Amino acid sequence: MKLAELARASGLSRATIKYYLREDLLPPGEYVTATQAEYDESHLQRLRLVRALIQVGRVPVASAREVLRALEDESLDHNSRLGTAVWALPHGPESAEDGSTLEARRTVGALLERLGWEHTQGYGEESPAYRMLVTAVTTLHRLGYPCAVEDLAPYARAGHQLAVSDLDLIERYESPDRQLEAAVALTVLYEPVLLSLRRIAQAEESNRRFGQGSARE
């Protein structure tokens, strides 16, 4: 298909697609004449992922390029490509090291040990997700909110159930490439689903515990 058709099919403007081409987020089409390129289904699929990352996940262009590069790295096996791609997804700012950070590292280490998450203990301790967790626990510690191993454990158990649901969704896709794309896109796109469902459930649970007509009144 031509650029105009790709724009129509993807719901993106031609200017946006040209920008993604310039930024190396979308591979070039095949030139059929000196000025006209032909695009195919793989371009449409890639645009879907780029849009999920940039427009929905607010991933900076440089990080998106890194994620996409990991997806295409033929030197890595499927699991490593998946890990690297999700690894490159951005995370929050990190905090300066102090006593709270040391305490948080100890807590997170003890938590992972209790959960038996060996992969992370062995390889993932410097991953962005691990550092994001240490930063979050550091902040809780500094502000004096509950953040002991037993406070965090229920959140980790919920996190594991979510990961099982995530991987079940991802395994519905047959080709490894589609699985990789889905892993990155669904990690980002399901974050607001999860956070909003948590807040809605909080209102339900709060109403059950404190609301008019609750058992305690």
Place this chain on the structure above:
Amino acid sequence: MKLAELARASGLSRATIKYYLREDLLPPGEYVTATQAEYDESHLQRLRLVRALIQVGRVPVASAREVLRALEDESLDHNSRLGTAVWALPHGPESAEDGSTLEARRTVGALLERLGWEHTQGYGEESPAYRMLVTAVTTLHRLGYPCAVEDLAPYARAGHQLAVSDLDLIERYESPDRQLEAAVALTVLYEPVLLSLRRIAQAEESNRRFGQGSARE
């Protein structure tokens, strides 16, 4: 305590505290002389919450003011104050209405009915969290990713477990005021904990399913 002591105890600069006073995020101290105000424990506690909202949760100043106002609204009962405060927490941008939005609204309605979340069905359908969920499902729908009721149900079940953990943490605080403050702060501060644990658990689960030495190899 004087401003300098409040700054030391809170870990914030005097300039930041003065800014929070000007922006009505912190109630004024009691003036003991024309130029010197005296602050107490309640100011320190309030600063902790303001810092959680603004510096960690990246809540805009105007929204933070709205959250704090809800916490102090004596005309509301405890459950309503809690709801209003969390309600005022910011959420993502909303998407323009189209066929996908209608489809998403139907899906979310069916999901809540299946879960038996009656409070939300009755009162919360226009809450920010509900709209955030509709927006997220709309995006999944537009991009062609799985977002049927049975795809979302496991995330809602995890959301409910999280809410139970949240309320358990909140109920550890004895006074209603501290509970309200903790509800707002922990909602914001546990978001990165949850999202990072999900990503770490994804790596664990992915390694279990696809990694070297996994059952499938």
